[in-house]
Amino acid sequence: MNQEESAVFSSYEASAEEIQKVIMEWARATEAFHGRYAKLNQVINSLQVAARRNPKFNRTRLRQLIDLREHMSDVLMTLLLDMSGQKSGRSAQPSKPGQLHSHASLLDELNRKIDAELISFTTVAQA
Template identity: 70%
Template sequence: MMHQEEVSSSAYEASPAEVQSVILDWVKATEAFHHRYANLTEVINKMQANARRHPAQSKTRLRKLIMLRQHMSDVLMTLLLDMTGEKSGRSAQPSKPGQLRSHACLLDELNREIDTELTQVITVAQA
């Protein structure tokens, strides 16, 4: 007689309140990210216009901001692909709360980096 063992799942199941909290954190981080992306684009456009009038303006700063904006675009595309499950031929799976939390943390980190860069640009422009 064969004895079948029950396989118990040790996976953690998040409560609806925890899932809602994670989703709200992700939404806030995403909205802040988009807002900063728009601000960064506006600053870059102004700097490019000023660079035409004043070629001596710091092109290094402008290049750094453009690279940061490209990095932001790359991160956002990666996160979107991760959310849809389309990379590496995976079938679409709903995102897990831990995945959303890590996305929110990454976006928050980038938001801080963008804030630092924008603050430096504004400080230099005011001087």
């Protein structure tokens, strides 16, 4: 790639509509993520109660859900640090639309994984 092509790529600026769309996508994914996190906490709490009441309770499923919750917390903290610009000594800078879009995509992917876990839990609980 020559300098002229590089200048074209670096001078692109997203329109206000594009930025608004990305921000709304990020906000929707973040809100859904928080809702699923709360639901996952409820499921974990009820499994912990069941485990205390029944000494023969299989704790494998509980451990998987706790691991998923820890992963969710790690992802959220990483995204928050990334948004604040405090990672690896960078000075604070506003997030770019591409960064928000990739965050929203990551959260959507995690939301699908959480949904699958919660659906399998409710299916097992109903059986």
